[in-house]
Every structure is written in structure tokens, then in C-alpha cells.
Amino acid sequence: MKDAPKKGGAAKTGRAKDAAKLERVIDAAITEFALHGYKKANTNRIVEKAGISKGLLFHYFGSKKELYLYLYDYAVRMVVEEVVERFDVTERDIFKRWKAGARIKFALMRKNPMLFEFILDAYLRASDEVKGSIDTSTLSWMAWSSERALASADLSLFRDGVDPRKALEIVYWCQEGYSKKWLNPENRLDYYEKRQEEMVEGLFEYLDLLKEVFYK
Amino acid sequence: MKDAPKKGGAAKTGRAKDAAKLERVIDAAITEFALHGYKKANTNRIVEKAGISKGLLFHYFGSKKELYLYLYDYAVRMVVEEVVERFDVTERDIFKRWKAGARIKFALMRKNPMLFEFILDAYLRASDEVKGSIDTSTLSWMAWSSERALASADLSLFRDGVDPRKALEIVYWCQEGYSKKWLNPENRLDYYEKRQEEMVEGLFEYLDLLKEVFYK
DNA sequence: TATGTTATTGACCGATCCGGTCAACATCCC
DNA sequence: GGGATGTTGACCGGATCGGTCAATAACATA
Numbered sequence: 001m002k003d004a005p006k007k008g009g010a011a012k013t014g015r016a017k018d019a020a021k022l023e024r025v026i027d028a029a030i031t032e033f034a035l036h037g038y039k040k041a042n043t044n045r046i047v048e049k050a051g052i053s054k055g056l057l058f059h060y061f062g063s064k065k066e067l068y069l070y071l072y073d074y075a076v077r078m079v080v081e082e083v084v085e086r087f088d089v090t091e092r093d094i095f096k097r098w099k100a101g102a103r104i105k106f107a108l109m110r111k112n113p114m115l116f117e118f119i120l121d122a123y124l125r126a127s128d129e130v131k132g133s134i135d136t137s138t139l140s141w142m143a144w145s146s147e148r149a150l151a152s153a154d155l156s157l158f159r160d161g162v163d164p165r166k167a168l169e170i171v172y173w174c175q176e177g178y179s180k181k182w183l184n185p186e187n188r189l190d191y192y193e194k195r196q197e198e199m200v201e202g203l204f205e206y207l208d209l210l211k212e213v214f215y216k
Numbered sequence: 217m218k219d220a221p222k223k224g225g226a227a228k229t230g231r232a233k234d235a236a237k238l239e240r241v242i243d244a245a246i247t248e249f250a251l252h253g254y255k256k257a258n259t260n261r262i263v264e265k266a267g268i269s270k271g272l273l274f275h276y277f278g279s280k281k282e283l284y285l286y287l288y289d290y291a292v293r294m295v296v297e298e299v300v301e302r303f304d305v306t307e308r309d310i311f312k313r314w315k316a317g318a319r320i321k322f323a324l325m326r327k328n329p330m331l332f333e334f335i336l337d338a339y340l341r342a343s344d345e346v347k348g349s350i351d352t353s354t355l356s357w358m359a360w361s362s363e364r365a366l367a368s369a370d371l372s373l374f375r376d377g378v379d380p381r382k383a384l385e386i387v388y389w390c391q392e393g394y395s396k397k398w399l400n401p402e403n404r405l406d407y408y409e410k411r412q413e414e415m416v417e418g419l420f421e422y423l424d425l426l427k428e429v430f431y432k
Numbered sequence: 433t434a435t436g437t438t439a440t441t442g443a444c445c446g447a448t449c450c451g452g453t454c455a456a457c458a459t460c461c462c
Numbered sequence: 463g464g465g466a467t468g469t470t471g472a473c474c475g476g477a478t479c480g481g482t483c484a485a486t487a488a489c490a491t492a
Contacts, residue, residue, distance in 0.1 A: 018468090040256070043451060053470045058452060159429075166425055173393025174386055209382055213375075213429035234439090259480065269441045274481060 025050040025057065027112055030071055034114035038068055038127040068130050075119050076135075082108055092154040095211040098171060099204060106200055159216050167214045174210065178203050241266040241273065243328055246287055250330035254284055254343040284346055291335050292351075298324055308370040311427040314387060315420060322416055375432050383430045390426065394419050 028049035032041045043064055047054045061067035086104050091097045108115055126134055155164045182199055244265035248257045259280055263270045277283035302320050307313045324331055342350055371380045398415055 042449090044449090054451090055453080055471070056469055059469080064451065162425065162429065166422060169393070170386070170390055170422065170426070173389045177385070177389025177392060206382060206386065209378065210386070212377065258478090260478090270480090271442070271482080272440055275440075280480065 021050075021052060022060070025052065025060065026071065026074065029067055030075065030112050030118045031114040033068060033071065034117035034121055037121055037125055038064075038130055041068075043067075065130060065133075069133055071118070072122055072130075072134055075115055075122075078111065078115065079108065079119065093157065094154070094168065095171075095207055095215075098175075099207060102175065102203055102207075103200060106196055110196055157215050159214060162214050167210070171207065171210055174206050175203065178206055237266075237268060238276070241268065241276065242287065242290065245283060246291065246328050246334045247330040249284060249287065250333035250337055253337055253341055254280075254346055257284075259283075281346060281349075285349055287334070288338055288346075288350055291331055291338075294327065294331065295324065295335065309373065310370070310384065311387075311423055311431075314391075315423060318391065318419055318423075319416060322412055326412055373431050375430060378430050383426075387423065387426055390422050391419065394422055 025046070028046045029041075032046050032049070036042070041064070043054065043057060047057050050057075057067070061070060082104055086100075088097070088100060091100065105116070112118075122130075122134060158164045158167060181202075241262070244262045245257075248262050248265070252258070257280070259270065259273060263273050266273075273283070277286060298320055302316075304313070304316060307316065321332070328334075338350060374380045374383060397418075
């Protein structure tokens with residue numbers, strides 16, 4: 001048992017006094033893991049992007065694995081809090097519900113644009129090294145309910161001849177496709193606070209169009 | 217000039233007498249490059265998947281770079297031939313045109329499911345090592361014309377109040393989203409000859425639905 | 433069967449990469 | 463000054479990966 005000092009479950013984030021710095025690390029690390037997955041994620045890129053030294057990263061988190069697990073916890077807590085707190089499941093007009101969901105999602109993406117990709121990756125592709133330590137039951141719930149909140153929609157609102165299941169899939173695909181328009185040329189998403197409203201409004205134009213043609 | 221023997225432009229594929237074996241290598245390599253990009257693509261995985269030894273791969277292609285360039289050439293030729301030969305640009309009903317395009321695309325994907333991802337990656341993310349050697353003008357044409365063949369559509373067919381540009385984007389997103397349903401759980405696409413018709417028909421159901429609600 | 437030719441193998445090499453360490457330096461407080 | 467705490471980045475050892483090459487298999491010719 002030569003690596004005893006590394007066993008502690010919780011990351012030693014208490015050592016990070018500078019909140020802004022910690023946040024930069026979290027952002028950089030979530031993006032890195034989301035982009036490359038656990039195994040191929042590179043701690044050098046993380047510290048470079050976060051603007052700290054390599055030693056400090058390991059001073060904060062102990063190891064790559066502990067860092068990952070900390071982020072996983074952070075991400076889950078963030079989404080659960082936000083969704084549980086804000087999501088109205090009683091709204092039966094699926095388009096209104098969808099819009100509310102999009103608002104929540106975009107708000108979270110402002111905190112970290114890669115948050116959902118990170119969670120999805122943790123759920124779908126977790127490496128063996130971390131697989132045992134993450135709770136997939138919470139993840140599976142999130143992956144579904146946050147991505148497609150379809151249950152208990154009022155299907156009577158749809159026009160005859162329109163299969164609601166297909167229609168909802170189409171709406172889902174559109175939201176996905178629309179989001180991609182906001183990715184930067186090389187790799188992934190980057191948008192800023194001010195453009196969030198623009199982004200939301202843009203999506204809503206498509207949702208309105210679909211609602212118009214799908215509803216009676 | 218110590219590496220003179222490696223300079224030859226064309227890969228020494230003439231050495232590959234066994235056509236089936238060569239095909240296996242091409243398939244495996246295209247998939248590998250499409251999945252990981254040039255730099256991170258791993259020749260060990262390629263030979264493993266193709267069922268040949270490492271030595272033979274380099275006997276055929278000389279180097280990773282030459283292999284990549286050969287594949288690039290192969291992919292471009294394949295798409296150009298297929299598209300030029302089969303695509304009817306006179307059809308002005310965008311949905312019919314789209315269906316024809318989807319058929320062509322799926323047929324090509326049967327030859328190699330990762331073909332388009334490979335081409336797209338070559339176009340968007342070519343590494344410095346190979347960037348200079350690929351002709352992006354052809355690629356950019358392909359990337360656009362093969363992915364979204366929108367030009368000269370008859371917009372008068374759309375219902376009033378439906379923005380054709382938005383509608384076409386939606387159709388595009390749906391085709392993308394639908395394709396994803398055919399990916400295998402872990403990573404990417406795998407489907408077999410017999411399921412191709414099923415795949416095409418499934419997509420057409422969505423296209424028909426969209427045509428119905430978008431057209432007058 | 434003997435001999436030459438070509439196809440194929442996989443252990444191995446050297447360069448590079450990357451998670452993790454640690455001695456040293458900086459900063460702050462008493 | 464002196465101790466505690468925060469921070470650095472050169473460095474280590476192991477793993478990875480493109481590429482090599484001596485050895486062997488498979489085949490052809492005679």
C-alpha cells in the first residue's frame with residue numbers, strides 16, 4: 001500500500017483559497033474532460049488554460065482521478081439543483097415546457113458551456129479507471145430527463161396526421177442542431193453572457209415555427 | 217536528406233496484391249482517422265482491426281502520412297464519382313432532391329460508414345503535418361454540396377408563414393439527428409446491407425412528415 | 433527437392449508524451 | 463526575522479507510438 005496518501009475520497013479542494021482561481025480550474029478541466037474523455041484528457045492543457053502551475057493542480061486535487069470525481073460531483077449537483085428548482089413539470093404544452101427547459105439549459109451552459117457534454121461523456125464513455133466511482137443511476141436519470149423532457153405531454157394539441165413521437169424527436173433534433181450553430185469554428189461552444197438572450201430567442205423562432213406547423 | 221526513400225508521392229499500394237486485405241486496411245484506417253483525427257490515430261489499432269501485421273501496413277503505405285493521403289484521395293474520388301454520376305440537380309422539389317441525396321449518401325456509407333466523417337475531419341481539422349498536402353478546394357465544395365444541397369429549390373411550394381431557410385435547416389438537422397439513431401451504443405455507426413433500406417425508409421417517414429407540414 | 437523471390441510477421445527501438453513529485457521560491461501574517 | 467501557507471516548473475519514470483528489420487512463410491520456377 002505504497003500510495004496511501006492518495007486514498008482520501010474527497011478532493012482536497014479546501015486548499016484552494018482563491019475562489020476565482022478554483023473556478024478557472026473547474027472550467028478548464030470540465031472542458032478538457034468533455035472534449036477528450038477521461039483517459040485522453042491532458043492535465044498540462046488544463047493547467048495551461050487555467051493559468052496555474054501543474055504543481056498547484058495536484059496540490060488542489062491530488063490526482064487526475066480525484067479531479068475527475070470532484071468535477072463529476074460538481075456537475076451533478078449543479079444540474080440537479082438548477083433543474084429541480086426551476087423546472088415546471090405541470091405545464092402540459094410540450095413547446096412551453098421545452099422553452100423553459102432550454103432556458104435552464106442555456107443558463108447552465110453559461111456557467112460552463114461544456115457541462116452537459118461532460119456529463120454525457122461521464123455517462124456514456126466513463127473509462128474503467130473511474131467507472132466504479134461514479135453513480136450512473138443519477139446520471140441516467142439526468143441524461144434522459146434533462147435532454148428530453150417529454151413525459152405527460154398533452155398530445156391532443158397536435159394536428160391529425162402528425163405523429164407526436166416523431167414531432168417531438170424533430171424538435172429535439174432541432175434544438176441539438178441549433179446549438180451547434182453556436183460552436184466556434186475549430187472546436188466547440190463559446191458564447192458570452194450578452195449573447196445568451198440572442199441564442200435563446202433564435203432557438204425560439206424555430207420552436208415557434210414547429211409549433212405552428214405541428215399544432216392544430 | 218536522410219529519408220529519401222520515403223519521399224515518393226503516391227503510396228506503394230501496388231504492393232498489395234490481395235484486394236480484400238487492402239480493403240480491410242482501408243476500412244479500418246478510415247474509421248480510425250475519422251474517429252481520432254490524424255495525429256491521434258493509432259497505427260496499432262489499424263493493423264489490429266484490419267487483421268494484418270504492423271510491418272505489412274508500412275510495407276504497403278510507407279508511413280502514416282502516406283496512408284492518410286492515400287485514403288484522402290480514395291475518399292474524394294469515391295464521393296465525387298458517386299455524386300456526380302447520380303445526383304439530379306434539375307429536381308426542384310427540395311424534398312425529392314433531399315431523398316435522392318440521402319440514398320446516395322447511405323449507399324456510400326455502406327462502402328464505409330465513416331467515409332463522411334473522415335472527409336469532414338480532413339476538411340475541418342487536418343493536422344499541420346498533412347494540411348499542406350490536401351486540396352481543400354475540392355473538400356470545401358464537397359463538404360457543402362454533399363451535406364446540404366439546397367441551391368435552386370422551388371420556394372413557392374412552401375406554405376405562407378413558413379420561412380424556407382429555417383425549414384431547410386430543420387430538415388438538415390433531422391437528417392443528422394436521425395442518422396445518429398443508427399449509431400451503435402459505444403461509438404459510431406454500424407449497420408448492414410440488409411438494414412439500409414430500413415434506414416432509408418425510416419428517414420423518409422420524417423421527411424414526409426416535414427414536407428406535409430411545410431408545404432402548401 | 434533445391435533455389436530464388438515475394439509476402440508477412442512481430443519483437444524491438446528511440447523519440448515523445450504525460451501523470452505525478454519535489455525542492456525552491458513567493459507571499460502574507462505575527 | 464520566522465513560520466506558515468501558496469505556488470512554481472524542471473524533472474522523473476513509465477507508457478505510448480511511428481517506424482524498422484531480421485527472420486520466417488508462401489510461392490514460383492526448374
